[in-house]
Structures are given as C-alpha cells and as structure tokens.
Amino acid sequence: MRARPAVAVSILDLENPYRYLQLMGQIVDVTEAGGDAHIDALAKKYLGQDTYPGRAPGEVRVIYRMAIDKVQTMG
Secondary structure (H helix, E strand, O other): OOOOOEEEEEEEOOOOOOOEEEEEEEEEEEEOOOHHHHHHHHHHHHHOOOOOOOOOOOOOOOEEEEEEEEEEEEO
C-alpha cells in the first residue's frame, strides 16, 4: 500500500444484499505503533478476551490510516 496508496473498503450487510457502505481514498499513514494494543482492544470487544488469542510468535501488527475521498452507500 506504500507503493500504491489508492484503496477501497466495502462493508456489506449479510442480511440485506442491497445495503452496503463503500469507502474510497488514499493511505496517508502506516505505523506499527499501537498495533498490539489495537488488536487486543478488538479481542476484548468482540471475543471478551484481554489479549488476541490468534497472535503468532514474531508477527508485527500494522495500522493503516486512510483519507476518505468518496463514500457510496445503498440501503
């Protein structure tokens, strides 16, 4: 994503195929700072666990920040 920072993210409603959100933009920041804390916060929220259980030895968590240029929605 550093070489080609144009990205798109699509979020679909599995119960309604006509409802979605699509974000298009550019990656503006890439950092490892806070990556471990972020995945642990998500594990706490969605799994009820203090630390992410799928962590592999030596893995590095990266956070990408996106500047949104365009939003499309339906539903």
